[in-house]
Amino acid sequence: MGALHGNLRDWPETALILFRYLTREVLLTMSAVAGILLLVIMGSRFIRYFANAAEGDFPVTILGNLMLFHLPGFMELVLPLAFFLGILLAYGQLYMNSEITVMVACGISPLRLLQITLLPSVVVAVLVGLCSVWLTPWGSMLNEEIIQEQRSRLDASILTPGRFQEFGEGRTAYISGFSSDGKQMQDVFVHELGNRGQDMPNYVTRAAQGYQEIRDETGSRFLVLEEGDRFGVTPGENRAEHLAFERYTIRLGLSGDRRELDAAEYRSTAALWQSDDPAAKAQWQWRAGLPLMVFVLGLIAQPLSKVNPRQGRFAKLLPAVFLYVAYLSLLLAAMDAIDAGTLPAALGVWPIHGVFLALGLGLLWHSQRKGMR
Incomplete structure:
Protein backbone atom coordinates (compact mmCIF):
# COMPACT_ATOMS: atom_id res chain seq x y z
CA MET A 1 0.00 0.00 0.00
CA GLY A 2 2.87 2.37 0.78
CA ALA A 3 4.49 1.77 -2.58
CA LEU A 4 1.15 2.38 -4.34
CA HIS A 5 0.74 5.56 -2.31
CA GLY A 6 4.12 6.80 -3.48
CA ASN A 7 3.40 5.99 -7.10
CA LEU A 8 0.11 7.88 -7.08
CA ARG A 9 1.68 10.94 -5.48
CA ASP A 10 4.27 11.04 -8.28
CA TRP A 11 1.37 10.83 -10.80
CA PRO A 12 3.12 8.44 -13.20
CA GLU A 13 1.89 5.35 -14.98
CA THR A 14 -0.43 4.12 -12.19
CA ALA A 15 -2.30 7.43 -12.10
CA LEU A 16 -2.62 7.36 -15.90
CA ILE A 17 -4.29 3.96 -15.69
CA LEU A 18 -6.64 5.32 -13.02
CA PHE A 19 -7.40 8.34 -15.21
CA ARG A 20 -8.31 6.13 -18.16
CA TYR A 21 -10.47 3.91 -15.99
CA LEU A 22 -12.49 6.74 -14.47
CA THR A 23 -12.87 8.56 -17.79
CA ARG A 24 -14.08 5.40 -19.49
CA GLU A 25 -16.63 4.75 -16.74
CA VAL A 26 -18.00 8.31 -16.95
CA LEU A 27 -18.18 8.42 -20.76
CA LEU A 28 -19.76 4.97 -21.08
CA THR A 29 -22.42 5.81 -18.51
CA MET A 30 -23.01 9.20 -20.14
CA SER A 31 -23.42 7.56 -23.57
CA ALA A 32 -26.00 5.12 -22.22
CA VAL A 33 -27.99 7.89 -20.53
CA ALA A 34 -27.77 10.13 -23.61
CA GLY A 35 -28.98 7.31 -25.84
CA ILE A 36 -32.04 6.70 -23.66
CA LEU A 37 -32.89 10.40 -23.40
CA LEU A 38 -32.48 10.92 -27.15
CA LEU A 39 -34.68 7.92 -27.87
CA VAL A 40 -37.45 9.32 -25.68
CA ILE A 41 -37.22 12.91 -26.97
CA MET A 42 -36.86 12.01 -30.63
CA GLY A 43 -39.66 9.46 -30.35
CA SER A 44 -41.99 12.10 -28.97
CA ARG A 45 -41.07 14.58 -31.72
CA PHE A 46 -41.38 11.89 -34.40
CA ILE A 47 -44.92 11.05 -33.24
CA ARG A 48 -45.85 14.74 -33.42
CA TYR A 49 -44.42 15.12 -36.93
CA PHE A 50 -46.05 11.88 -38.06
CA ALA A 51 -49.44 13.16 -36.86
CA ASN A 52 -48.89 16.40 -38.81
CA ALA A 53 -47.93 14.40 -41.90
CA ALA A 54 -51.06 12.26 -41.51
CA GLU A 55 -53.14 15.45 -41.49
CA GLY A 56 -51.48 16.52 -44.74
CA ASP A 57 -49.30 19.35 -43.45
CA PHE A 58 -46.30 17.90 -45.26
CA PRO A 59 -45.37 14.62 -46.99
CA VAL A 60 -44.07 11.67 -44.99
CA THR A 61 -40.95 11.57 -47.17
CA ILE A 62 -39.43 14.61 -45.42
CA LEU A 63 -39.75 13.19 -41.88
CA GLY A 64 -36.18 11.89 -41.98
CA ASN A 65 -34.79 15.33 -42.86
CA LEU A 66 -36.85 17.03 -40.15
CA MET A 67 -35.59 14.63 -37.47
CA LEU A 68 -31.99 14.92 -38.66
CA PHE A 69 -32.03 18.73 -38.57
CA HIS A 70 -33.58 18.65 -35.07
CA LEU A 71 -30.85 16.37 -33.73
CA PRO A 72 -28.36 19.16 -32.77
CA GLY A 73 -31.08 20.94 -30.79
CA PHE A 74 -31.76 17.72 -28.88
CA MET A 75 -28.06 17.09 -28.31
CA GLU A 76 -27.33 20.49 -26.79
CA LEU A 77 -29.91 19.81 -24.08
CA VAL A 78 -29.34 16.08 -23.61
CA LEU A 79 -25.53 16.05 -23.37
CA PRO A 80 -25.20 18.30 -20.27
CA LEU A 81 -27.83 16.28 -18.42
CA ALA A 82 -26.34 12.96 -19.58
CA PHE A 83 -22.86 14.06 -18.47
CA PHE A 84 -24.24 15.19 -15.10
CA LEU A 85 -26.01 11.86 -14.55
CA GLY A 86 -23.04 9.94 -15.95
CA ILE A 87 -20.74 11.30 -13.23
CA LEU A 88 -23.35 10.63 -10.54
CA LEU A 89 -23.95 7.03 -11.61
CA ALA A 90 -20.33 6.15 -12.45
CA TYR A 91 -18.82 7.57 -9.28
CA GLY A 92 -21.77 6.29 -7.27
CA GLN A 93 -20.98 2.77 -8.45
CA LEU A 94 -17.35 3.28 -7.44
CA TYR A 95 -18.53 4.24 -3.96
CA MET A 96 -20.75 1.16 -3.84
CA ASN A 97 -17.78 -1.05 -4.73
CA SER A 98 -15.53 0.79 -2.20
CA GLU A 99 -13.17 1.71 -5.03
CA ILE A 100 -13.25 5.38 -4.03
CA THR A 101 -12.36 4.32 -0.49
CA VAL A 102 -9.24 2.61 -1.79
CA MET A 103 -8.34 5.65 -3.90
CA VAL A 104 -8.70 7.95 -0.89
CA ALA A 105 -6.50 5.65 1.17
CA CYS A 106 -3.91 5.88 -1.59
CA GLY A 107 -3.93 9.69 -1.62
CA ILE A 108 -6.54 10.57 -4.27
CA SER A 109 -8.34 13.71 -3.09
CA PRO A 110 -11.51 15.36 -4.45
CA LEU A 111 -9.29 17.89 -6.22
CA ARG A 112 -7.43 15.08 -7.97
CA LEU A 113 -10.76 13.53 -9.01
CA LEU A 114 -11.81 16.94 -10.30
CA GLN A 115 -8.70 17.01 -12.51
CA ILE A 116 -9.60 13.58 -13.84
CA THR A 117 -13.14 14.78 -14.62
CA LEU A 118 -11.87 17.89 -16.40
CA LEU A 119 -10.91 16.23 -19.71
CA PRO A 120 -14.29 14.57 -20.41
CA SER A 121 -15.88 17.87 -19.37
CA VAL A 122 -13.87 19.65 -22.07
CA VAL A 123 -14.88 17.08 -24.70
CA VAL A 124 -18.57 17.33 -23.82
CA ALA A 125 -18.43 21.15 -23.64
CA VAL A 126 -16.89 21.30 -27.14
CA LEU A 127 -19.66 19.07 -28.54
CA VAL A 128 -22.36 21.14 -26.82
CA GLY A 129 -20.72 24.35 -28.06
CA LEU A 130 -20.67 23.12 -31.67
CA CYS A 131 -24.37 22.29 -31.43
CA SER A 132 -25.50 25.47 -29.67
CA VAL A 133 -23.34 27.95 -31.59
CA TRP A 134 -23.55 26.56 -35.11
CA LEU A 135 -25.48 23.32 -35.76
CA THR A 136 -28.71 24.03 -33.85
CA PRO A 137 -29.54 27.43 -35.47
CA TRP A 138 -28.58 26.05 -38.87
CA GLY A 139 -30.78 22.98 -38.43
CA SER A 140 -33.68 25.00 -37.00
CA MET A 141 -33.58 27.35 -39.98
CA LEU A 142 -33.62 24.48 -42.49
CA ASN A 143 -36.44 22.75 -40.62
CA GLU A 144 -38.62 25.84 -40.55
CA GLU A 145 -37.97 26.56 -44.22
CA ILE A 146 -38.91 23.02 -45.19
CA ILE A 147 -42.12 23.09 -43.14
CA GLN A 148 -43.19 26.52 -44.38
CA GLU A 149 -42.49 25.62 -48.00
CA GLN A 150 -44.44 22.39 -47.75
CA ARG A 151 -47.40 24.06 -46.03
CA SER A 152 -47.56 26.73 -48.72
CA ARG A 153 -47.62 24.20 -51.54
CA LEU A 154 -50.43 22.17 -53.03
CA ASP A 155 -49.25 19.19 -55.02
CA ALA A 156 -49.82 15.49 -55.37
CA SER A 157 -47.17 14.68 -52.77
CA ILE A 158 -49.19 16.38 -50.01
CA LEU A 159 -52.87 15.93 -50.85
CA THR A 160 -54.52 12.76 -49.61
CA PRO A 161 -57.87 11.76 -51.10
CA GLY A 162 -60.77 12.00 -48.67
CA ARG A 163 -59.17 14.56 -46.31
CA PHE A 164 -59.63 18.29 -45.75
CA SER A 255 -42.30 27.92 -56.83
CA GLY A 256 -39.70 27.34 -54.13
CA ASP A 257 -40.65 30.62 -52.44
CA ARG A 258 -39.28 30.92 -48.89
CA ARG A 259 -40.29 33.27 -46.16
CA GLU A 260 -37.72 35.39 -44.42
CA LEU A 261 -37.15 34.07 -40.90
CA ASP A 262 -36.02 36.85 -38.56
CA ALA A 263 -36.53 35.18 -35.18
CA ALA A 264 -33.44 35.20 -32.96
CA GLU A 265 -33.34 31.40 -32.72
CA TYR A 266 -32.73 31.16 -36.50
CA ARG A 267 -29.94 33.77 -36.71
CA SER A 268 -26.27 32.92 -36.75
CA THR A 269 -24.30 33.44 -33.56
CA ALA A 270 -22.20 36.15 -35.22
CA ALA A 271 -25.36 38.06 -36.18
CA LEU A 272 -26.65 37.77 -32.61
CA TRP A 273 -23.38 39.18 -31.25
CA GLN A 274 -23.68 42.28 -33.44
CA SER A 275 -27.38 42.89 -32.72
CA ASP A 276 -28.71 45.23 -30.04
CA ASP A 277 -32.09 43.51 -29.92
CA PRO A 278 -32.86 42.12 -26.42
CA ALA A 279 -34.13 38.85 -27.90
CA ALA A 280 -30.87 38.46 -29.82
CA LYS A 281 -28.80 39.15 -26.71
CA ALA A 282 -30.81 36.61 -24.72
CA GLN A 283 -30.36 33.99 -27.44
CA TRP A 284 -26.62 34.66 -27.65
CA GLN A 285 -26.19 34.29 -23.88
CA TRP A 286 -28.12 31.03 -24.00
CA ARG A 287 -25.85 29.60 -26.68
CA ALA A 288 -22.66 30.79 -24.98
CA GLY A 289 -23.81 29.57 -21.56
CA LEU A 290 -24.53 25.94 -22.49
CA PRO A 291 -20.83 24.89 -22.69
CA LEU A 292 -20.22 26.68 -19.38
CA MET A 293 -23.14 24.74 -17.94
CA VAL A 294 -21.29 21.48 -18.63
CA PHE A 295 -18.35 22.50 -16.40
CA VAL A 296 -20.65 23.75 -13.63
CA LEU A 297 -22.69 20.53 -13.65
CA GLY A 298 -19.50 18.46 -13.58
CA LEU A 299 -18.31 20.43 -10.56
CA ILE A 300 -21.63 19.86 -8.75
CA ALA A 301 -21.92 16.19 -9.71
CA GLN A 302 -18.61 15.07 -8.23
CA PRO A 303 -19.37 15.75 -4.52
CA LEU A 304 -23.03 14.76 -5.01
CA SER A 305 -21.96 11.34 -6.28
CA LYS A 306 -20.81 10.29 -2.80
CA VAL A 307 -23.31 7.75 -1.47
CA ASN A 308 -23.53 5.32 1.40
CA PRO A 309 -23.27 1.70 0.20
CA ARG A 310 -26.44 0.94 2.12
CA GLN A 311 -28.35 3.63 0.24
CA GLY A 312 -27.44 2.56 -3.30
CA ARG A 313 -26.03 4.70 -6.10
CA PHE A 314 -29.49 6.08 -7.03
CA ALA A 315 -30.00 7.70 -3.63
CA LYS A 316 -29.09 11.21 -4.82
CA LEU A 317 -30.30 10.84 -8.39
CA LEU A 318 -33.70 12.45 -7.86
CA PRO A 319 -32.35 15.51 -5.95
CA ALA A 320 -29.69 15.92 -8.65
CA VAL A 321 -32.35 15.90 -11.41
CA PHE A 322 -34.36 18.52 -9.51
CA LEU A 323 -31.19 20.61 -9.24
CA TYR A 324 -30.64 20.37 -13.01
CA VAL A 325 -34.28 21.27 -13.73
CA ALA A 326 -33.98 24.31 -11.43
CA TYR A 327 -30.76 25.37 -13.21
CA LEU A 328 -32.32 25.06 -16.66
CA SER A 329 -35.59 26.69 -15.62
CA LEU A 330 -33.82 29.72 -14.17
CA LEU A 331 -31.83 30.14 -17.39
CA LEU A 332 -35.01 30.03 -19.49
CA ALA A 333 -36.76 32.47 -17.14
CA ALA A 334 -33.81 34.85 -17.38
CA MET A 335 -33.96 34.66 -21.20
CA ASP A 336 -37.64 35.58 -21.15
CA ALA A 337 -36.93 38.47 -18.76
CA ILE A 338 -34.18 39.81 -21.04
CA ASP A 339 -36.47 39.53 -24.05
CA ALA A 340 -39.25 41.38 -22.17
CA GLY A 341 -36.83 44.09 -21.00
CA THR A 342 -37.33 43.43 -17.29
CA LEU A 343 -33.76 42.13 -16.85
CA PRO A 344 -30.76 44.11 -18.14
CA ALA A 345 -28.98 42.31 -20.95
CA ALA A 346 -25.62 43.29 -19.45
CA LEU A 347 -26.50 41.26 -16.36
CA GLY A 348 -28.23 38.51 -18.26
CA VAL A 349 -27.96 34.86 -17.31
CA TRP A 350 -24.45 35.07 -15.86
CA PRO A 351 -25.52 35.47 -12.18
CA ILE A 352 -27.37 32.15 -12.47
CA HIS A 353 -24.21 30.40 -13.69
CA GLY A 354 -22.33 32.13 -10.88
CA VAL A 355 -24.75 30.91 -8.21
CA PHE A 356 -24.51 27.29 -9.32
CA LEU A 357 -20.74 27.57 -9.74
CA ALA A 358 -20.51 28.80 -6.13
CA LEU A 359 -22.73 25.89 -5.09
CA GLY A 360 -20.40 23.42 -6.78
CA LEU A 361 -17.31 24.97 -5.22
CA GLY A 362 -19.00 24.90 -1.81
CA LEU A 363 -19.88 21.22 -2.16
CA LEU A 364 -16.35 20.43 -3.33
CA TRP A 365 -14.82 22.32 -0.40
CA HIS A 366 -17.08 20.47 2.03
CA SER A 367 -16.11 17.14 0.46
CA GLN A 368 -12.41 18.05 0.61
CA ARG A 369 -12.73 19.13 4.22
CA LYS A 370 -14.28 15.82 5.26
CA GLY A 371 -11.52 13.96 3.41
CA MET A 372 -14.15 11.92 1.53
CA ARG A 373 -14.51 9.62 4.52
Missing part, protein backbone atom coordinates in the same frame (compact mmCIF):
# COMPACT_ATOMS: atom_id res chain seq x y z
CA GLN A 165 -56.11 19.75 -45.75
CA GLU A 166 -54.75 23.27 -45.31
CA PHE A 167 -52.19 24.52 -47.81
CA GLY A 168 -51.40 28.09 -46.81
CA GLU A 169 -52.97 31.56 -46.89
CA GLY A 170 -56.24 30.42 -45.30
CA ARG A 171 -57.02 27.83 -47.95
CA THR A 172 -58.42 24.34 -47.35
CA ALA A 173 -58.63 21.70 -50.08
CA TYR A 174 -60.40 18.39 -50.53
CA ILE A 175 -60.13 15.90 -53.38
CA SER A 176 -61.83 12.55 -53.91
CA GLY A 177 -58.95 10.98 -55.81
CA PHE A 178 -56.45 11.16 -58.66
CA SER A 179 -56.48 10.12 -62.27
CA SER A 180 -54.67 6.97 -63.36
CA ASP A 181 -51.49 8.91 -64.21
CA GLY A 182 -51.57 10.77 -60.86
CA LYS A 183 -51.58 14.25 -62.43
CA GLN A 184 -55.27 15.16 -62.46
CA MET A 185 -57.19 15.70 -59.20
CA GLN A 186 -60.81 14.56 -59.22
CA ASP A 187 -63.78 16.30 -57.49
CA VAL A 188 -61.83 19.27 -56.13
CA PHE A 189 -63.16 21.42 -53.30
CA VAL A 190 -61.30 24.60 -52.21
CA HIS A 191 -62.32 26.92 -49.38
CA GLU A 192 -60.64 30.33 -49.10
CA LEU A 193 -61.05 32.19 -45.79
CA GLY A 194 -61.38 35.96 -46.11
CA ASN A 195 -59.98 38.66 -43.80
CA ARG A 196 -62.59 39.23 -41.10
CA GLY A 197 -61.22 42.62 -40.12
CA GLN A 198 -61.85 43.93 -43.63
CA ASP A 199 -65.16 42.06 -44.20
CA MET A 200 -63.68 40.10 -47.08
CA PRO A 201 -65.86 37.34 -48.55
CA ASN A 202 -65.21 33.64 -48.06
CA TYR A 203 -65.03 31.67 -51.27
CA VAL A 204 -65.97 28.06 -51.92
CA THR A 205 -64.91 26.58 -55.23
CA ARG A 206 -65.99 23.21 -56.59
CA ALA A 207 -64.65 21.64 -59.76
CA ALA A 208 -64.84 18.30 -61.52
CA GLN A 209 -61.09 18.14 -61.90
CA GLY A 210 -57.93 20.19 -61.47
CA TYR A 211 -54.15 20.18 -61.70
CA GLN A 212 -51.17 22.23 -60.66
CA GLU A 213 -49.31 24.37 -63.17
CA ILE A 214 -45.98 26.25 -62.88
CA ARG A 215 -45.28 29.17 -65.21
CA ASP A 216 -41.66 28.93 -66.31
CA GLU A 217 -41.36 32.64 -67.11
CA THR A 218 -42.31 33.82 -63.60
CA GLY A 219 -41.90 30.72 -61.43
CA SER A 220 -45.46 31.19 -60.11
CA ARG A 221 -47.58 28.19 -59.20
CA PHE A 222 -51.28 27.96 -60.04
CA LEU A 223 -54.10 25.58 -59.26
CA VAL A 224 -56.09 25.16 -62.46
CA LEU A 225 -59.70 24.00 -61.97
CA GLU A 226 -62.02 22.86 -64.73
CA GLU A 227 -65.82 22.60 -65.02
CA GLY A 228 -67.06 23.95 -61.71
CA ASP A 229 -68.70 26.70 -59.68
CA ARG A 230 -67.36 29.37 -57.35
CA PHE A 231 -69.41 30.92 -54.52
CA GLY A 232 -68.51 33.98 -52.46
CA VAL A 233 -70.25 34.89 -49.19
CA THR A 234 -69.50 37.93 -47.03
CA PRO A 235 -70.23 37.37 -43.30
CA GLY A 236 -73.24 39.41 -42.15
CA GLU A 237 -74.70 39.93 -45.62
CA ASN A 238 -77.72 38.16 -47.09
CA ARG A 239 -76.34 37.71 -50.56
CA ALA A 240 -73.86 35.49 -52.34
CA GLU A 241 -71.77 35.61 -55.49
CA HIS A 242 -71.92 32.76 -57.97
CA LEU A 243 -69.61 32.06 -60.88
CA ALA A 244 -69.87 29.07 -63.22
CA PHE A 245 -66.68 28.36 -65.12
CA GLU A 246 -65.07 25.96 -67.52
CA ARG A 247 -61.57 26.89 -66.39
CA TYR A 248 -60.56 28.81 -63.27
CA THR A 249 -57.03 29.53 -62.01
CA ILE A 250 -55.98 30.18 -58.39
CA ARG A 251 -52.49 31.58 -57.79
CA LEU A 252 -50.69 29.67 -55.03
CA GLY A 253 -47.35 31.46 -54.89
CA LEU A 254 -43.84 31.32 -56.27
